Amino acid sequence: MADWQRYGELSKQRLDRAILTFFQHLRKSYVGDQAMHSSKLYARLSELLGLHDHLLLLDFFVRKIATNLKCYTVSEEVIDHTLSLFLELASGYVTGKLLLKLDTIKFIVAHHNREHFPFLEEYSCSKSRTTFYYTIGWLIFMDDSPVLFKSSMAPLQKVFITLESTPDAMFRTDTVKYALIGLMRDLRGIAMATNSRRTYGFLFDWIYPAHMPIVLRGISHWADKPEVTTPLLKFMAEFVLNKAQRVTFDTSSPNGILLFREVSKLLVAYGSRILSLSKATDIYAFKYKGIWISLTILSRALSGNYVNFGVFELYGDRSLADVLDIALKMALSIPLADILAYRKLTRAYFAFLEVIFNSHIVFVLNLHTSAFMHIVSSLESGLKGLDVGISSQCASAIDNLAAFYFLNITMGEAPTSPAAINLASHIAECPSLLPEILKTLFEIVLFEDCGNQWNLSRPMLSLILISEQMYSGLKAHILASQPVDQHQRLALCFDKLMTDVVRSLDSKNRDKFTQNLTIFRHDFRVK
Template structure:
């Protein structure tokens, strides 16, 4: 049989093994089926027939994994030949690990089999029907230690170039294997941990010896001071081997529920023994890197493994839910401790690196040094910042961090002078995450003075930029981009009135002009404009209702005025800009347009600005902002608007807000220009879009327009906005009926994920279209208007004759008890009827092409 057919046959077996228990008529029949499957697998394991082919081997590993997933261990143990099967399965696993070069893609299936087997042992012991020993006490440790040895030995093949792939560079594959380890390692934990530590100690001793010899050679000087290539390869091999062991220890530590009632005190001591070794290695690596000023950094893979350990250590132990004593217990060490707290103290006592706050302080110091010395390794910087953010996120761990001297020093020394990664433009996006984490820590406590001290370097940078306004140099650009990214990170961390007000008071009014000047000077440099606009957008966004000024304060109006100045400064300079390369159109222009629209939308939807005061007191900042941003929006072809998701989402969201609250501005345009009708037509494009975000916002905008027309028609001649709206609509009297017809057909014929959002404006459109005066149609020469009743006839005529009567009946039910009112109850009633109409009609109508 060809390997391809053999692989397909095993895949069929895998599917058969996966069949449900209910498909077998009796349990005896199912047991006979399992016996045949296990006999077949045993035969393949004995003869290894066909397993020399990679595809067949991979399919067979999947079959092994599926077998345990479909059958309980108690069922497997009772099958005749189980002992032989488990012995052969263990031998197969050990042999597979030694052939890592071509079996790497299948290793996680083998580990998954053994993880599931040991997880089921407690249930087997409770099953009185099982008389056979599962034989896992000896086989499981042998399998997992063989995996450890194989992973370590395979590093030598990687270093020498004899391996096809280095798994340490494949995060997904490493994670697949590691997630199977905790269960199988903890089954005979002392045995496995003993083997693991023996291997780790052996490699570490070799490593320290090689590094010590290299330093001795360098200190001696002379021609032979430089280490040989062979010596460097041995050191790198040791570092990569230790990386694997650290990954494994991390997975074991992280894959538990520490402090639960099932936690074994003996396992706590073993955990501590493993953690002590990794923490000692981490200290050594940190000292080595710091003393050499980054010249003696370890292999990036080992650094990534140490970060993985720190993340799992945090997940397993840091937090009051894991037994960490709250800060209040420091003043009362004799207080009664819970079971979890006792286990927690036992763990750190056996680790031997000090109390939990000392260990966490060492982890923070290690992360800080990563940010200083791994500037050129973006992945390490990203992972370090992600871990720091996680530690700062929760209240208990954040509170712990605030008590540490290392964190206090960090909050006082956080600029590029102390952290090299802040000086690199490639890392500019990571600055936002860094400052979000720092600010989140600061905001845990209500300490305005500490925040002022923290902001001092950033305020100093803003003052420097204000003095250098107009200077267009790389240094100014880097300062400007950096400080905007930093401030945006701080703004992201503000989530209530107290924290937002702290930031607002630092920036307004002295420093807001820096951002307007920057946009005036750097309007043609996307790196600058994006950073500035994104910060301002975040600064004016009222997330979680954080922007709340006192009733006597004009701060809301003043904040919007600054946002308006920013938009006008950018929009007036970028509107006529066209990049030479079409591929650069989005980053060079459209991205800025998108941010500008979302910035204005954030202001309009913030509910902290009484926009009516601007007209009342003759302030034109609102009209300038609206005109500028609307001009930018209209400069983008609708085809491009629909092509770029972020751009289109920003546009239709802004349209929703403008048609909801600012029709006075929209209708003020000259009807001869057709701008208002163009905007409504763009909503038509949005409704017909496949993107649910576009159609949702467009539907809301259409609903606002149609509802306003219906509700305000009685004000004609008395309300300027209403009169202007009528003038615009009179030029296109069929507009509402076109929107109505299109929306109805979308709802009936299309599979839309946001059906309720699209259904809401339909009733408004039906009433609005039927309210258009006939004289408008006559004046425009558009022919007679079509009522919804007329449209029903047209719709029915497009369907086969045999369904006409049923459709007519469905239309009658659609409007039963539905009035022409747009109150909430009537809308809800119509939406329910429409949903029923759609469900029924789609069973028999002919879908239009």
């Protein structure tokens, strides 16, 4: 039997996975950051195998990793296990530096293509590509050299050039499809590895503006194929994420604004197409997944702190308005029951609402009343959920809405700005909206074991200050639900809740209310 055929056998795969597991445990004790370099193990390894120090042992590991990646083409389990060990070695500070000295690593960094690593051509292993390129990126950026980065990107550069030279008439072929899927998974891995302003700059300057059009072209031609759009959108979600303040440009640079414009073009192109397509049998895979990744992209771009959004309105640029509009249309196209049923969709939806209520509330207030009511009602549903993180995001969004109402309508003689007038109109059409939310907040604090009382206290004060009448009505409702012999004691609890709390939303007053609420909750629950 030929050697290469043995790699298709289960027995060989089990043996290699056992070897990888052994290597992982051996590495933790004898190689790298926490290694015991003077161990007797090296004396014995020197006698048996000639491996007299941890650099030689590391090279032994790496040659096995390279062999696995070269010889296994369809065994996803072995490839993933091999890549897991590779990433462990690369991400250690000491082992990562040592790896760069090895010829095998220099070869992998320079020749990461399907000719040398056939698994890259297998669609069934395409998810493994992200981990592979994350590891390669980690090694490249450890050297912090723009020259090394540029030369290392040569295999991906070839793919870009091939796709860019493909005419539109040929862009819906399987060849293009699999090339796009692979490229986007590879780029996501490289983007994940950028963890500083400098290394992110290498990637940004390489992709923008030269190669960005292929991303837009890909989404435009393949919007109806989730197997293409998912890796493409996930790459973009990683590319716009400002982790470790890596997306930071010079004060005179327009790059933050230019990046947001690319986000806008991409999401408008995807959203306008996905909303026009008919329903599929698997609605989550076909539509919902792409929408939650899109909302994540926009949330990250809006909260990344690298864009001055005032620029768009100042210069009549529709990028911000158009992308907010399409994002809301995508979110509103999904029934609330479905949003709450799919965990990843739930998280993306409420994270998006928190961001727009925090930074772009005027856009929300300018919506049609029915859309506004639907969104605010969904925030109340999020408050009632079991997820503390989502409940806190909803509380933050409600607090921003209630604070806007208090400052612009309650405390103002009459609403003057168009946004304030719109809000007053929305609430006039549904006067029970805010009282119902305040009632929900009180019920959660009083009758449930909430782990985020501080977060919930913020919108409670904002809502109480909006209207004394609303607060009085709520007190009467809660008291009526309790035994008659407890009314006097509980009424006193309510009075204490507002002790030394004034009509203001400054931080000192908010903190006083939060302190009072803790005492109020304790006293109210005492039997």
